[in-house]
Amino acid sequence: MEFIFSHPSEAEDIGSPAIKRVGLFGSTGSIGKQTLEVIRANPTLFSATLLTAHSNHELLIEQALEFMPAVVVITQTSKYALVKEALASKGILVMAGEAALEEAAGMDCFDLMMAAIVGFAGLKPTLKAIETGKNIALANKETLVVAGDVVMSMAAANGVSIIPVDSEHSAIFQCLVGEGANPIEKIILTASGGPFIGRKPNYLVNVKREHAIAHPNWSMGAKISIDSSTLMNKGLEMIEAKWLFNLEPSQIEVVIHPQSIIHSMVQFKDNSIKAQMGLPDMKLPIQYAMAYPQRIQNSFPRFNFAKSATLSFDPPDFKTFRNLGLAISALNKGGNMPCILNAANELAVYGFLNNRLGFLDMTEVIEQTMANVAFIGQPSLEEYFESDGEARNFAASLINL
Numbered sequence: 001m002e003f004i005f006s007h008p009s010e011a012e013d014i015g016s017p018a019i020k021r022v023g024l025f026g027s028t029g030s031i032g033k034q035t036l037e038v039i040r041a042n043p044t045l046f047s048a049t050l051l052t053a054h055s056n057h058e059l060l061i062e063q064a065l066e067f068m069p070a071v072v073v074i075t076q077t078s079k080y081a082l083v084k085e086a087l088a089s090k091g092i093l094v095m096a097g098e099a100a101l102e103e104a105a106g107m108d109c110f111d112l113m114m115a116a117i118v119g120f121a122g123l124k125p126t127l128k129a130i131e132t133g134k135n136i137a138l139a140n141k142e143t144l145v146v147a148g149d150v151v152m153s154m155a156a157a158n159g160v161s162i163i164p165v166d167s168e169h170s171a172i173f174q175c176l177v178g179e180g181a182n183p184i185e186k187i188i189l190t191a192s193g194g195p196f197i198g199r200k201p202n203y204l205v206n207v208k209r210e211h212a213i214a215h216p217n218w219s220m221g222a223k224i225s226i227d228s229s230t231l232m233n234k235g236l237e238m239i240e241a242k243w244l245f246n247l248e249p250s251q252i253e254v255v256i257h258p259q260s261i262i263h264s265m266v267q268f269k270d271n272s273i274k275a276q277m278g279l280p281d282m283k284l285p286i287q288y289a290m291a292y293p294q295r296i297q298n299s300f301p302r303f304n305f306a307k308s309a310t311l312s313f314d315p316p317d318f319k320t321f322r323n324l325g326l327a328i329s330a331l332n333k334g335g336n337m338p339c340i341l342n343a344a345n346e347l348a349v350y351g352f353l354n355n356r357l358g359f360l361d362m363t364e365v366i367e368q369t370m371a372n373v374a375f376i377g378q379p380s381l382e383e384y385f386e387s388d389g390e391a392r393n394f395a396a397s398l399i400n401l
């Protein structure tokens with residue numbers, strides 16, 4: 001079967017005003033901070049008109065004083081008074097709490113949402129932004145893993161573009177520019193292999209948070225760093241790709257490429273393969289998603305072929321990194337299974353980060369949760385929320401949280 005990904009019109013610019021107003025959800029995170037670097041470097045193209053944080057009120061205040069957004073949201077309500085006091089007399093609306101995040105996503109003070117919250121918490125605000133007609137630069141892959149069908153159909157119904165920020169998906173998106181209706185035969189997602197590439201279970205059984213969090217090529221938030229070390233990240237990315245590019249599971253392949261220079265590839269039906277390459281730096285896919293279809297001049301370090309001549313490729317070690325196989329089975333099963341997988345994984349990663357769970361135990365928690373939470377073939381949005389809650393409760397009981 002052939003699938004055609006309909007690329008947003010290349011003539012179309014996302015957000016028509018000269019300065020694109022960015023609503024940055026998750027401004028205190030790794031993607032959030034790098035987004036602000038891009039905005040800082042391009043003040044005639046972008047402004048940050050809405051910022052949100054969860055716990056890091058100090059950084060949120062500092063960012064707000066520099067970028068002077070119209071609105072800031074702090075979801076931890078205990079921090080509200082501190083943020084409010086610091087920004088008093090600045091003309092910035094300060095909101096607090098989970099519901100405020102959703103309310104802010106519906107406001108008209110921004111044109112483009114940078115969805116950079118980590119985990120399931122990003123889903124509701126993203127849906128609200130789509131519902132109110134904002135284009136989305138999507139870093140928060142969990143949104144598509146949990147409810148990809150709802151998100152993509154809501155985006156289509158509202159004429160909203162979802163532009164990927166995840167480097168692999170940005171690569172595929174860039175490979176598809178100019179391809180019109182040419183069908184994709186398959187995509188090849190590259191994976192660095194993480195810090196434990198080549199290791200076996202007898203080594204992994206003893207690894208701790210500080211080993212797992214140290215990624216060789218990318219500096220990222222804690223959760224995605226752990227996901228990269230277990231290869232769950234690549235599994236989540238396969239599910240993300242299915243929804244973004246309208247693919248069958250059989251059209252999505254993973255290859256280990258430790259240098260992280262080729263960010264991913266598309267193979268077309270004439271057997272031509274296109275790759276997008278560059279040094280690993282998230283600011284590039286961030287700025288591409290924000291400026292699409294334009295490319296912006298920048299001073300990021302350039303790749304030098306003469307200095308880095310070796311690019312290598314290997315199949316993933318499914319036996320050692322079992323999370324990847326679990327994600328593929330959730331991808332094949334469909335329905336609410338990716339949502340269950342995601343919830344169990346969020347809890348397992350939390351357990352590991354807090355020294356409540358060993359590295360390999362994360363896989364057990366996910367596997368058992370997938371086997372025990374009720375399967376629903378075609379869930380409604382409500383049912384996704386219920387499945388998420390059920391899976392969290394089940395996984396928490398296994399970890400004794």
Ligand code: NDP
Pocket residue numbers: 025026027028029030031032052053054055056057075115116117118119121139140141142165166167218219220221222223224282
């Ligand atoms: P971080 O952990 O660095 O940042 C997460 C952000 O979300 C912070 O601003 C944090 O606020 C906020 N946040 C955390 N929990 C909640 C919550 N319950 N409600 C509202 N806000 C919350 O993550 P990353 O920036 O690394 O990742 C963000 C997303 O982007 C993830 O989905 C990840 O998979 C994806 N991504 C990241 C890449 C990277 O290089 N980092 C690459 C590709 C994708 P605070 O810090 O104030 O608590």
Ligand code: MG
Pocket residue numbers: 166167168237
């Ligand atoms: Mg990625």
